[in-house]
Amino acid sequence: MQTSIPDTSDIVEWKLPSKRKVGMACLITTETALFCIFVVAYIYNIDKSFIGPYPLDILTKPWLASFFLLSSSVTIYFAEVAFHKDNIGVFRFWWGITILFGAIFLAFTAYEWYEFIYHHGLTISTNLFGATFYSLVGLHASHVIVGLGLLTTVFVFSLLGKVDKAAHEERLMMISWYWHFVDAIWIIVFTVVYVIGLGKLHQ
Amino acid sequence: MADSHLTTATAKGFPVAEAHAEEKSLWAGGIHGWLFTVDHKRLGILYICSGLFFFLVAGVMAALIRLQLMWPRAEIIEPEVFNRFFTMHGTTMVFLVGMPIIAGMANYLVPLQIGTRDMAFPRLNAFGFWIFFFGSLLLYFSYIGAPGLYNKGSAPDVGWFAYAPLTSRAFSKGTSTDYWALSILLTGIGSIATAINVIVTAFCLRCKGMTLMRMPLFVWMSIVMAFLMILALPALSAAQIMLLLDRYLGAAFFDTQAGGSATIWMHFFWIFGHPEVYILIMPGFAAASEIIPVFSRKPIFGYPIMVAASVAIAFLSLGVWAHHMFTIGLPPLGNTFFAFATMVIAVPTGIKIFNWLGTMWGGKIRLQTPMLFCIAFLFQFLIAGLTGIMLAVTPFDWQLHDSYFVVAHFHYVLIGGLLFAIFATIYYWYPKATGRMLSETLGKWHFWVFMIGFNLTFGPQHIAGILGMPRRIYTYDAGRGWEIWNQLSSIGVIFQAIGLLFFVYNLVWALYRGKKAGDDPWDAWTLEWTTTSPPPDYNFETDPVVNSRRPLWDIKHPNDPDWHHDDPEMFRKSAKTSQHP
Numbered sequence: 127m128q129t130s131i132p133d134t135s136d137i138v139e140w141k142l143p144s145k146r147k148v149g150m151a152c153l154i155t156t157e158t159a160l161f162c163i164f165v166v167a168y169i170y171n172i173d174k175s176f177i178g179p180y181p182l183d184i185l186t187k188p189w190l191a192s193f194f195l196l197s198s199s200v201t202i203y204f205a206e207v208a209f210h211k212d213n214i215g216v217f218r219f220w221w222g223i224t225i226l227f228g229a230i231f232l233a234f235t236a237y238e239w240y241e242f243i244y245h246h247g248l249t250i251s252t253n254l255f256g257a258t259f260y261s262l263v264g265l266h267a268s269h270v271i272v273g274l275g276l277l278t279t280v281f282v283f284s285l286l287g288k289v290d291k292a293a294h295e296e297r298l299m300m301i302s303w304y305w306h307f308v309d310a311i312w313i314i315v316f317t318v319v320y321v322i323g324l325g326k327l328h329q
Numbered sequence: 330m331a332d333s334h335l336t337t338a339t340a341k342g343f344p345v346a347e348a349h350a351e352e353k354s355l356w357a358g359g360i361h362g363w364l365f366t367v368d369h370k371r372l373g374i375l376y377i378c379s380g381l382f383f384f385l386v387a388g389v390m391a392a393l394i395r396l397q398l399m400w401p402r403a404e405i406i407e408p409e410v411f412n413r414f415f416t417m418h419g420t421t422m423v424f425l426v427g428m429p430i431i432a433g434m435a436n437y438l439v440p441l442q443i444g445t446r447d448m449a450f451p452r453l454n455a456f457g458f459w460i461f462f463f464g465s466l467l468l469y470f471s472y473i474g475a476p477g478l479y480n481k482g483s484a485p486d487v488g489w490f491a492y493a494p495l496t497s498r499a500f501s502k503g504t505s506t507d508y509w510a511l512s513i514l515l516t517g518i519g520s521i522a523t524a525i526n527v528i529v530t531a532f533c534l535r536c537k538g539m540t541l542m543r544m545p546l547f548v549w550m551s552i553v554m555a556f557l558m559i560l561a562l563p564a565l566s567a568a569q570i571m572l573l574l575d576r577y578l579g580a581a582f583f584d585t586q587a588g589g590s591a592t593i594w595m596h597f598f599w600i601f602g603h604p605e606v607y608i609l610i611m612p613g614f615a616a617a618s619e620i621i622p623v624f625s626r627k628p629i630f631g632y633p634i635m636v637a638a639s640v641a642i643a644f645l646s647l648g649v650w651a652h653h654m655f656t657i658g659l660p661p662l663g664n665t666f667f668a669f670a671t672m673v674i675a676v677p678t679g680i681k682i683f684n685w686l687g688t689m690w691g692g693k694i695r696l697q698t699p700m701l702f703c704i705a706f707l708f709q710f711l712i713a714g715l716t717g718i719m720l721a722v723t724p725f726d727w728q729l730h731d732s733y734f735v736v737a738h739f740h741y742v743l744i745g746g747l748l749f750a751i752f753a754t755i756y757y758w759y760p761k762a763t764g765r766m767l768s769e770t771l772g773k774w775h776f777w778v779f780m781i782g783f784n785l786t787f788g789p790q791h792i793a794g795i796l797g798m799p800r801r802i803y804t805y806d807a808g809r810g811w812e813i814w815n816q817l818s819s820i821g822v823i824f825q826a827i828g829l830l831f832f833v834y835n836l837v838w839a840l841y842r843g844k845k846a847g848d849d850p851w852d853a854w855t856l857e858w859t860t861t862s863p864p865p866d867y868n869f870e871t872d873p874v875v876n877s878r879r880p881l882w883d884i885k886h887p888n889d890p891d892w893h894h895d896d897p898e899m900f901r902k903s904a905k906t907s908q909h910p
Contacts, residue, residue: 127676145449145533152525156559163567163597174588194342251579261574 131267137195154307161311163222163316164265168258169197172323173252175253186318191234192312195270198227199309202277202302209298212291224305226237229269235267266315267309276301347731353841355863357765359588368866369436372458374762377755378431379462380426381577386469387421388829390414390608392822395786399819400801401807408803410484416467417468420509423605425465427743430751430787431663432457432523435551435606439527439763441857442545442863444536449529457522457596464515472507483617488801490602491572492600493583493594500854507576517562517569519855524558527551529748545878546853550615553639554608560647561604567660599650607646608740613710613750614639614681617703621685623853624700625692628879628891631684633827638684645674650657653728664723671721678714681708698772699851702753705780709745713738716791734794752776752832760850764862765843767835775831782824789814789821819830854879 172181205220239260242248250260280298283289289298356362363371394414397405407415436454440447448454471484484844485505487495496506531544531552574580583586622629629635634841651667652658676753685707694700716738720726731737752775760766793814798805803813849858858881860869877891879885 140537142533142535143531148532149449149525149529152528152559156521156525156563159560160563160567162562163600167567167571169595170590171582171588171595174590176588245857250574251581254581257574257580257582259588261571261580 128205142275146296150303154303156312157176157307160211161262161314164258165314168262168318169322171254171258175255177253179242179246179248179255179257181255184242184248184313185320185324185326188238188316190232191231192316193224193236194227195231196232196309197210198224198231199306201211201227203303206298206302208284209295211292214284214289215320218281221281222261222281225274225281226276228274228305232267232270232274235263247293262315263319266308266311273301273305273308364507365676367447367455369440369448369451370762370864370868371455372454372617373433373437375458376429376436378429378462379431379465380433382794383421383425383429383465385829385833387418387426387481388826392422392826394418395498395819395822397804398815400816401805401812403804409486411803412482412801413484416485416488416509420468420513421465421487422743424513425468425748426608428520428821429461430519431554431609432461434612434616434751434754435554436523438758438857439530439548440534441761441860442670443531443539443550443856444856444869444875445530445534448526449534449679454526455528456648457519459519460522461516461519462722464512464519467515468508468797471505471512475503475505475508490596492587493591493595494816496572496594497584501576505804507573510572514566514569517566517884520558524562527555528559528768528779536873536875540857542633542636543875543878546618546629546632547615547855548610549636550618550850553643554611554615557604557608557611557646558641559606561601564597565601565605568594568702570602571597582812592654593688595654596650597652602645602653603650603654604643604646606739606742609747610710611639611643612754613706613747615758616750616754617685617706619855620699620703620753621688623757623851624695624697624703625689627688627692627852629684630690631680632686632878634680634723634863636683638680640676643672645677651675652721652726652751655723656730668721668723670860672718675714675718682711682714692885697756697851698769698776699753699757699778700747700765701773702756702869705776706749706753708748709741709783711748713741713746716741729794731799732794733790733798733800736800736850737787737790737794740790744783744787749780752779756855757851759839761857761862761864762845762848763843764846765839765841765851766846767839767843771835773826775835776826778824779828782821782826782828784821785824786818786821789817793818849881851883854882856880859884 169282177287201220202224205224208214208216248256249258250256280289280301334545343825363375366372374845391414393406394411397411409419436448441795444689469484473486475483483505484502485491485508487506487509488590491506491509494500515809531548536546544858570889571582575582575589577583583589583591585591618635630696645757649667649670652664652671655664655667716734718736720729720738756767793811796814798809799813805815846862848861850862851858856869856875857864859873873880875883879891883890883892
């Protein structure tokens with residue numbers, strides 16, 4: 127009786143998407159929605175501060191920091207290629223450079239914040255610029271910190287010889303997706319805070 | 330190895346009703362088995378039980394609110410307590426009742442319906458539940474933990490949407506508002522975790538042969554719900570983070586004195602808040618789409634249109650939020666856009682109602698308890714939809730905004746729609762989860778008494794609202810013509826409470842005394858009914874293979890399986906394989 131149900135498995139190749147990829151794509155979607163709200167809050171509040179310091183007084187475009195962060199997207203790609211070729215030494219080198227570039231970016235942010243807080247007197251409670259700036263840039267920086275944590279964990283395990291192509295290639299790819307996402311968000315933050323945010327005051 | 334396993338499974342046929350997998354007792358593993366579980370079925374039950382628990386808590390608050398409003402100038406509860414009650418009632422019902430119950434439904438049913446053994450990320454699933462659970466405890470801890478404005482422990486009292494600037498430090502002293510923001514932030518993280526899990530499970534773990542367009546509609550609508558969650562919940566989380574920055578670090582996002590904006594809180598809240606309504610009602614649609622066909626003995630009418638309508642509703646629901654804000658003085662273009670978008674969303678929703686009716690049309694309708702709740706759901710949700718369209722008309726909304734008309738409208742959505750669908754869900758799937766049938770007699774008593782009580786409570790509120798009674802008022806003067814409507818409304822609560830007593834008694838009674846359910850008590854068609862009740866840890870002894878939208882129908886009717894009527898391409902392929910096995 128049951129035999130009249132044909133088994134399509136003989137003819138249909140049954141392929142489903144990878145759990146990790148779909149999960150990571152969802153996480154990135156929801157994070158993007160979170161950033162959207164902070165970006166809207168920033169744009170909505172441009173020029174709304176009653177007292178200084180204003181963006182035009184103190185903001186300078188962080189070209190060098192941006193260069194390091196965006197380059198780290200390239201270096202992590204090199205690392206992935208090397209990992210795919212099972213070339214652990216080269217992988218470790220580019221992975222390490224990625225961590226270094228990410229850390230340099232964070233150092234620039236830290237210096238910028240130090241300058242703002244101690245020399246220009248801008249804190250999160252000074253004015254709306256402070257509130258929106260620190261929350262948006264801080265949210266991004268906290269994502270960089272999480273990314274650095276992930277990258278460093280992998281780096282340490284690779285030094286211990288526990289990272290293995292067969293088992294971990296897709297996992298590393300997920301970390302790299304996350305890192306690319308953090309970099310892409312920086313392009314938006316840069317545009318909003320350092321281009322639009324400064325441009326509007328010139329008018 | 331795995332292949333040969335599969336082949337034997339198919340040769341034997343599908344895991345059908347006859348003895349195969351072992352039932353798992355609900356109490357296997359004791360308390361430990363429940364606290365440390367990562368099993369999707371147990372987590373689903375935990376979600377639903379905690380949701381039902383908080384439902385009773387928030388229901389008691391609502392009953393006290395109705396008691397206070399039964400007579401003009403009544404002094405049964407203090408005004409401060411009244412504020413806390415409507416805040417906690419709303420917050421609880423949305424975040425600690427609606428969200429966990431729908432998360433529990435998706436958790437329990439999605440893996441079973443797509444023929445897999447667990448969710449994609451079982452530990453993330455457990456994390457989601459526990460962070461939700463501790464978040465809800467945190468909200469209620471505010472009763473003893475928050476030395477509020479009144480210099481004693483107090484719960485949040487700023488309304489469930491916590492409008493600025495009432496939530497600023499100046500107007501909300503103490504920490505009750507922080508309890509609100511922090512606990513809901515936590516439950517939001519839990520919901521996001523569950524949502525990601527549902528999407529990944531449905532896309533990546535379907536059994537062999539279950540293409541996207543063969544998934545049960547319940548799974549489709551759970552996916553839509555999960556997508557809305559990951560898109561909409563971050564807006565609330567972001568707004569709550571800003572609120573906490575305002576309150577603790579002196580930022581001025583919502584502080585109008587420092588250039589901030591109270592309006593933007595409304596925008597952020599409703600960008601979350603309106604999709605949230607569709608997040609909540611989507612599992613109601615999902616349950617109706619499973620139950621109505623089974624009790625009409627017909628396949629669902631217009632399956633692809635139902636899928637398309639769900640996706641369309643989700644998409645449109647992201648662009649209607651400012652219809653909650655018609656009275657704040659949006660520019661005319663804004664009012665027009667949001668009124669129009671809101672009316673457009675009625676189109677896919679109407680399509681769904683027609684499809685459910687089309688399913689029942691000409692069917693052999695069995696009026697058992699799950700179906701009764703579904704039919705009431707149809708009518709009451711229709712009323713909710715119609716008052717929703719009325720409120721979308723901007724000038725109409727200017728008259729009735731913040732009145733009891735709005736209260737009546739959204740209670741028809743969330744109780745008349747969602748809660749009735751949840752009851753239908755529980756009556757329909759309780760046998761699967763526990764192995765015992767709920768009593769039909771008690772179920773019918775529950776249905777009729779609760780249905781009458783619900784309509785008696787919320788029907789008259791439409792009229793009180795049209796007569797001008799505002800929401801959230803603590804009391805009112807006599808002689809405005811509101812008394813009779815409020816009294817009817819409060820009397821309805823008694824009926825609802827009695828109905829719920831039948832329900833709770835039924836739940837407990839059936840657990841021990843209910844009739845044995847067997848694998849497939851409703852003669853249904855989806856995969857969860859092919860395994861034992863309750864299902865074993867691993868759900869299915871062998872991985873199922875499906876050839877149509879109703880795999881269990883195919884097994885029961887080998888001479889007329891659904892895939893005979895599917896697209897000709899598929900039929901040819903299937904025919905070919907049966908010749909060359």
